[in-house]
Amino acid sequence: MKKIAISIGDINGVGPQLALSQHETIKNLCEPIYCAHPQLLQNACELLGIVMPNDMVFVLPNAPVPPIRAGEICPESGRYSYKSFLQACTLADKGEVAGICTLPIHKKAWQLGGITAIGHTEVLANRYEKKAIMMLGCKEMFVALFSDHIALKNVNATIKFKPLCDFLIQFYQCVKMKKALVLGLNPHCGDGGLIGDEDTIIAQAIIEANKQLGGEIFIGPIPPDTAFSPQNRQEYRFFISMYHDVGLAPLKALYFYESINITLNIPILRTSVDHGVAFNIAYKTQPNPQSYLNAIDLAAQYGSVDEKNQTQYPKDKV
Template sequence: MKKIAVSIGDINGIGPQIALTEHHHIKQFCQPIYCAHPQLLQKVCKKLDIPLPKDMEFAPPDGDIPEISPSAITPQSGRYSYESFMRACQLADTREVESICTLPIHKKAWQLAGVQEVGHTEALSKRYQTHAMMMLGCKEMFVALFSDHIPLKAVSQTITQEALQAFLKQLYGCVQMEQALVLGLNPHCGDGGVMGDEDTSIQAAIFKANAALKKEVFIGPISPDTAFSPQNRQKYQFFISMYHDVGLAPLKALYFYESINVTLNIPILRTSVDHGVAYDIAYKTKPNTQSYLNAIDLARSGRIHEKKST
């Protein structure tokens, strides 16, 4: 069975509970290695009043074992989640595991801990000196993000023909989809320049990327308000959004529990849950674990199965 490193996420959130309660399930089809101290997970078990599975395998990160403060944003939890993530990457780099799966971190806790990167994707870009690409979704629909964790006011200036053309070709190199629908930026794709000219650059990038690939892979741009219509979702599985929320809002509205996050254009396979730390329910109720199970499944298989167009 394939070995998968699991970074434990923010210890004050739902990540550790998800890992513990689903261990018996995922061990049937992979060999998980948990980047956490057994003593820490024993503390989690005590708070949750559940037993620590006896057959868990550990690869603890560097540093001390912090105290658990359910639902609190602390530098200690931020530092531990970051070091757990770095330990998982190290195991993948040395080929001790085939892939990694990450549980949710809290970005403010990382900041408080002095971590310079905003989140997982940015840390992967820095570690591997490449543009790590974020794609989220499930077998029904995947959304790739041209820009991800940047302020909305900064999105427009990132959209150039050259940058988007390179992004599209890199995306196809990672996921050789049959076709993908590209969203515009402005309402009605700018209406011929009435509401901005960024969509002209998007259209040119699509044309040149398709020309370079010698086939019509990328379709668009299409106005974001109609991109995710039932007809388009029936026809397309892959969508490309210029920025974070316009792509992920419909995805999470439709497939919140099923969706996962996969990082493309890096030398290791990294999958993740597509949800946050859920402080509101941490150590209180049992969280939905379907996103984690789907993320582990992709980390195990290494394949994104394309839905056939109808």
């Protein structure tokens, strides 16, 4: 059974509760390695009124154990979640685990804790000096994001021919899907330039990427307001959105509890829940565990270690 490192996320959110409540289930899918201190999980158990499983395996992050302040944004919890994440990455780099699964962080807590990166994806991109591709979804539908955590006002400037062409080719090399539908940027894909010319650049990048790949892999651009129609969702499983919310709003409307986050184009396999810290319910009610279970399941299925003792993302469809 494969070993999967689990970073605990923000301890004031639902991460510890998910780890504790689902341990009996996920240990049938993998050998979980929790990047956290046993005392921290014991503190969470006391708040939840539950007994901590006696067979959890821990690797300790290089950070002091902060107190749990349920539902609060704290620099201490931000720093701890960051160190937990780095510990999981280190285990993957050394080939000691087949992949990592990250529980949710709070980006503001990271900032307050002195972490300059916006989130997991940016850390991974910097750590491995690669364009980390953010893909979210479930077995029914996956959405990859050309731009991810940037302000809406900055999106237009990212639509450039070569970066987009490279992105499409790299995405294909990671997933090897038969075809994918590419969303445009402007309403009606610009109406022939009447509402912006970015969609012309997208179309040119699609043509060049398909040429280099030797097939009609990428289809589009198609107006975002019709991209996720029932007919298109029957025909396509993979979609590419130029902007975070345009692609993820329909995904989460359709598959909020099932969806997971996968980071592509880096030398380790990283999966994550596709939801936040849920401070409003943390340590109060049981969070829906389906995204976490799906993230663990995919990591356990596809995680592997190559002959160089490095964790590798499988180059086939998820």
